[in-house]
Amino acid sequence: MASVLILGAGSDMAVAIAREFAAKKYDILLAGRNSQALVPLQQDLQIRFNVKATVHDFDALAFDTHTAFYKSLPQIPDITICVFGYLGEQEKAQEDWQESARIIHTNYTGAVSILNVVAESYAASGKGVIVGISSVAGERGRMSNYMYGSAKAGFTAYLSGLRNRLFHKGVHVMSVQPGFVNTRMTQHLKLPPVITGQPEDVAAAIYKGVVKKKNTIYVKWHWRYIMLIIKSIPEGIFKKLKL
Secondary structure (H helix, E strand, O other): OOEEEEEOOOOHHHHHHHHHHHHOOOEEEEEEOOHHHHHHHHHHHHHHHOOOEEEEEOOOOOHHHHHHHHHHOOOOOOEEEEOOOOOOOHHHHHHOHHHHHHHHHHHHHHHHHHHHHHHHHHHHHOOOEEEEEOOHHHOOOOOOOHHHHHHHHHHHHHHHHHHHHHHOOOOEEEEEEOOEEOOHHHOOOOOOHHHEEOHHHHHHHHHHHHHHOOOEEEOOOHHHHHHHHHHHOOHHHHOOOOO
């Protein structure tokens, strides 16, 4: 049976993704900082969908543990989905390097560290799928969240380069641009309903994208055009805006 490794399995989006793939009869490997907290989800997947689910300790910021973590898995997953991220506080990050570092390392460095390990494994076997959840915030820096956006911009570029390289090895890499999503990470924000998705929307889009071997997907179609407009605004005008 095919299997999916979910990195950062405790988030709302990760739970929805796990259920989506379990419903399609994939075995699920749940990885997060507190594996014991993932046990209820593990049991739910096994009972509800009759699939095998396992839990594993994984810390995105413990870079030197990533190789050992991957080698300790009971099987090489057919699909690896990198879900973890940290929005952080822009104003705090401007004055506090620790906040900046957490944003950068969670959204970029940690993701690159573990996906480098996965990529080498997949390249050696000549198969596999890597899915990275990035953000439309990385498509153009804005004053309200440029620290988070810059880290996601780096991650988007990384996924693009990884896709280019691994295509020649028989491995597919898909980038995901969710846009606004109702989750615990965004619960303090006032999000416009029309362009705001649910975790289940993200999960369904990812499954469909993997099946169709899409390169980049926007969970809500509006975002492709919203970002096209935002990226088209001349810099002389854009810098005067308060976005």
